[in-house]
Amino acid sequence: MSEKEIILTREGLNKIENELEYLKTVRRKEVAERIKEAIAFGDISENSEYDEAKNEQAQVEERIAKLEMTLRKAKVIDETEISLDVVSIGTTVKVKDLDFDEIVEYTIVGSAEADPYELKISNESPVGRSLLGGKVGDIVDVQVPDGIAKLEILEIKR
Structure with a gap:
């Protein structure tokens, strides 16, 4: 089964690349820090800050995966x-x-x-x-x- 091409303009490609870079370099670190702080509160079984941070981490990773997949399938129009x-x-x-x-x-x-x-x-x-x-x-x-x-x-x- 062939994957469907994703058609992008140069501007669209740049926008996706910039968002991906931001998520990988900034957001990942911010979320990791939030998880670290939440763990410091103690018992993680009833720690809403920890649960929230882990959910946010999952959302960031899901978005990163989606953007990377988009870039793999991208066809930039000249x-x-x-x-x-x-x-x-x-x-x-x-x-x-x-x-x-x-x-x-x-x-x-x-x-x-x-x-x-x-x-x-x-x-x-x-x-x-x-x-x-x-x-x-x-x-x-x-x-x-x-x-x-x-x-x-x-x-x-x-």
């Missing part, structure tokens, strides 16, 4: 090779919602990088999937819970 003729992963696309007469700018990224608060949408999301391959001037239909939204592609850039 942003200089991205065509601006069509919407693709790594492009930023300005669209007009024809139903609400609103203009929004989305950056299309791989699912590991998606962050709706930063308007970075996954290529696997309904909007991302509908926009992929579109050209300036195209009107695409997006399946949304209320029905179908119509988006006009106004601009494609890096």
Whole structure:
């Protein structure tokens, strides 16, 4: 069984590498210190500080493992090779919602990088999937819970 590639932009890769470095060099030490302090309180069988610190340690280690796995499967897209003729992963696309007469700018990224608060949408999301391959001037239909939204592609850039 082949593992699914995780598509990342250079920015997304850097963000993951920085978080991993922080977890390994800073958070691990902080949690280890908390465990050490909790053990100093004595009997660990009824020591809530110890239990809390051990749970935190497990969460940190789980996150480290997840980030390392992501990096092993990562395929970084070369942003200089991205065509601006069509919407693709790594492009930023300005669209007009024809139903609400609103203009929004989305950056299309791989699912590991998606962050709706930063308007970075996954290529696997309904909007991302509908926009992929579109050209300036195209009107695409997006399946949304209320029905179908119509988006006009106004601009494609890096």
